[in-house]
Amino acid sequence: MSTTTATANPANMLGLDYRALAQGFSYRKPILDAHTHVGTPRAAKLYCEVADLYGITQTWTMTGLDSARRLFPDYGHRIHFICVPDYLKRDTAGTFTTQWLRDIEHFRNDLGSRIIKFWAAPRGRDFAEMSPDPADADAMRLDSPIRKQGMKLAYDLGYRTFMTHVGDPDTWFQTAYADAARYGTKADQFKPLEAALEQYRDVTWIGAHMGGWPEDLDWLQAFMDRHPNYVVDTSACKWQVRELSKHPQRFRAFCEANPGRVLFGSDIVADERMNNSIGFDLFASRYWALRTLLETAYDGPSPIVDPDLHKIDPSVPADSTAQLRGAKLSNDTLVQMYGQAAQRVFEAG
Ligand SMILES: [Zn+2]
Numbered sequence: 001m002s003t004t005t006a007t008a009n010p011a012n013m014l015g016l017d018y019r020a021l022a023q024g025f026s027y028r029k030p031i032l033d034a035h036t037h038v039g040t041p042r043a044a045k046l047y048c049e050v051a052d053l054y055g056i057t058q059t060w061t062m063t064g065l066d067s068a069r070r071l072f073p074d075y076g077h078r079i080h081f082i083c084v085p086d087y088l089k090r091d092t093a094g095t096f097t098t099q100w101l102r103d104i105e106h107f108r109n110d111l112g113s114r115i116i117k118f119w120a121a122p123r124g125r126d127f128a129e130m131s132p133d134p135a136d137a138d139a140m141r142l143d144s145p146i147r148k149q150g151m152k153l154a155y156d157l158g159y160r161t162f163m164t165h166v167g168d169p170d171t172w173f174q175t176a177y178a179d180a181a182r183y184g185t186k187a188d189q190f191k192p193l194e195a196a197l198e199q200y201r202d203v204t205w206i207g208a209h210m211g212g213w214p215e216d217l218d219w220l221q222a223f224m225d226r227h228p229n230y231v232v233d234t235s236a237c238k239w240q241v242r243e244l245s246k247h248p249q250r251f252r253a254f255c256e257a258n259p260g261r262v263l264f265g266s267d268i269v270a271d272e273r274m275n276n277s278i279g280f281d282l283f284a285s286r287y288w289a290l291r292t293l294l295e296t297a298y299d300g301p302s303p304i305v306d307p308d309l310h311k312i313d314p315s316v317p318a319d320s321t322a323q324l325r326g327a328k329l330s331n332d333t334l335v336q337m338y339g340q341a342a343q344r345v346f347e348a349g
Contacts, residue, residue, distance in 0.1 A: 009278045009281055010278070010304070010305040010319070011278055011281040011282045011284075011285040011303070011304055011305075012278070012281040012285055012303050012304075013301070013303050013304070013305060013319065013321050014301065014303040016285075016288065016303050018050075018053075018280070018281060018284035018285065018288050019053060019284070021288055022053040022054050022055075022284070022287075022288070025054075025055070025291055025295055025296075026295070027055070027291075027295055027331070027334055027338070028055070029055075029335065029338065029339065030055060030056075030057035030058070030338075030339060031054070031055045031056045031057065031264060031338040031339065032056070032057070032058040032059070032060075032263075032264065032338065032339050032342045032343065033051070033056050033058070033059045033060065033264060033265060033266050033268070034060045034206070034233050034235075034263040034264060034265040034342045034345075035060065035062075035163075035208060035233045035235035035263075035265025035266060035267050036059050036060065036061045036062070036265075036266055036267065036268045036269075036270065037061060037062050037063065037267070037268070037269045037270065037271065038059065038061040038063060038071065038075075038079055038268075038270045038271075039063060039067055039269075039270060039271030039272065040067060040070070040071075040271055040272055041070060041071060041074060041075070042272065043270040043271050043272060043279075044071055044074075044075050044079065044270065046270065046279050046280065046283065047059075047268065047270040047283055048075070048078070049280075050280060050283040050284045050287065051283075051287075053284065053287075054284070054287035054288070054291065056287065057078065058078055058080070058342075059078060059079045059080070060079075060080050060081075060082050060115065060265075060342075061079050061080070061081060061082065062082045062084045062117055063081060063084070064084065064085070064086030064087060064088050064089065065086055065103045065106055065107065066086065066088075067086075067088070068081045068107070068111055069110070069111070072111055076111070076112075080112075080113070080114075080115075080346075081107060081111045081112075081113045082113065082115040082116065082117050082163060083103065083104055083107035083108070083113045083115065083116040083117065083154070083159070084116075084117050084119070085099075085100045085103065086099070086103065090127070090130075090131065091131075091132060093131075093132055093133040093135075094133065094135075095131075095133075095136075096128070096131070096133075096136050096139040096140070096146070097133065097135050097136065097139060097146050100146075100150060101149065101150060101153055104116065104150060104153050104154050104157065104159075105153075105157060108154075108157045108158065108159065109157075113159070114159060114160070114161055114346060115159065115161040115162070115163055115206075115345075115346075116150075116154045116159050116161075116162055116163070117162075117163040117164065117165075117208075118142055118147060118150070118151070118162060118163070118164045119140065119164070119165050120140055120141060120142040120147075120164060120165060120166050120189075120192070120193075121140075121165050121166070121167075121168055122168060122172075122177050122183040122184065122189060123168070123176070123177075123183075124140025124141070125140065125182070125183065127140060128140045141192065142164065142166065142192040142193055142196060143192035143195065143196070151196070151200065155200065155203065159203075160202070160203050160204065160348050161203065161204045161205075161206065161345050161346070161348065162196075162200065162203050162204070162205050162206070163205070163206040163208060164193060164196075164205060164206070164207060164208065165207075165208040165209060165212065166189040166190055166192075166193050166207070166212050167186060167189050167190070167209065167211065167212020167213050168186075168212065169215070169239050169242075169243070169308060170186065170215045170243075171308040171311060171312050172308075173185070173186050174312060175311050175312065186212075186213075189212070190212075190223065193205075193207075194226075194227070197227045197229060197230055200229075201229055202229070203229060204229055204230075204231060204345050204348060205227070205229055205230050205231070206231055206232065206233055206263065206345070207230055207231070207232045207233070208232075208233055208235055208236075208265070208267075209232075209233070209235055209236040209239060209240070209267070210232050210233070210234060210240060210244070210262075211223065211224075211230070211232040214239065214240055214243040214244050214251075215243045215246075217247070217250050217251065217254045220232070220254070221254060221257065221258075224258060224261065230261075231260075231261040231262070231263060231341065231345065232261065232262055232263070233262070233263040233264070233265035234262065234263070234264055234265050234266075234290060234294070234337070235265030235266055235267035236267045237266060237267060237285075237286040237289050237290055237304065238302075238304055238306045238308070238322070239308075240290070240293065241289050241290075241293055241302050241304070241306075241322050241324050242302075242306055242308065242309070242322040244293060244327065245293065245302075245322060245323055245324050245325040246325075248293075248325045248326060248327040248328075249327070251327045252327040252328070252329055252333075255327070255329055255333050255337065256329075256330070256333055259332075259333070259336050259341075260336050260340065260341040260344065261341065262336075262337050262341065263337065263341050263342045263345070264290075264294075264337050264338050264342070266286045266287060266290060267286070268282075268283050268286050268287075270283060285303055285304050286304075288303070289302055289303065289304055289324060292324060292326055293324060293325075293326055293327060294326070294327060294329050294334065294337070295326065295328065295329065295334065296326040296328055297326045297328045298324060298325070298326040299323075299324075299325045299326070300323070300324060301321050301322075301323060301324065302321045302322045302323070302324040303321060304321055304322075305318075305319050305320070305321055306320065306321055306322045309321075309322060
């Protein structure tokens, strides 16, 4: 069976046949993806086709309330909704404040949401300043008054899983966030998170994107040791492939040292903008690359263009792909990561 096709695109520079390759993984149990952004029914249909091929039976998505309501009737049995503000309405006053507080109730009461996300990336600062609503100025800070109000409301409503995103790649702190006076250092991002973890100790916190620090797993381990209510997900495929491939043995040891505290997530964005001719490759490439990273000892080029490689070193071509070096996790570790860890979190909320 051939596993390559003729067409190359940024999600498939190696011309792989992702449909055929999906059959090659030996792990066969159901997989739960704890981190996606599935936007519309049409994108959800294509997403589910890819998910079926790659063994993903349950998906948690971050989708604005109106879109979530449209997905719920047909997809609510396999796609579960993480409460987020409606970023599509970012130009509407109140989206991140008054309306967000109402959304927190609607997600819980109407869609059965158990998880709420507090996105607090450094670029949230730029984002909030673009809002027409002056009340939004600090809305993206994890320790702003509105965020604290939302956390309390969510807690009172019964949400017991809080997700957050506070770090970004080291490569971004070297480039887009180089102005530390404006954005703070990478370590600065985690200070408000530590305070929130202390305040909500009976809440499980999911740190998206390997807690924001796949580059330094020793740092992350110390952070996890300080906060037993903190777990991480593997999402952001390009970032994780680029950085975890630099130390696959360290990554494997990290996963083994933290059973049940590393959740599988992809960060696939499935919406109308993406649902074009490469949509299938776009989604499938993420599952193929992440499963290859986690399950195999593959050592070769990633099929996905990683623009950060060119950003940090302009002499590198703009369409470069990272080296992918698999960590070949044990079956026990995979069972935890792909299902049990997320299931436990879900049932607690
Ligand atoms: Zn995401």
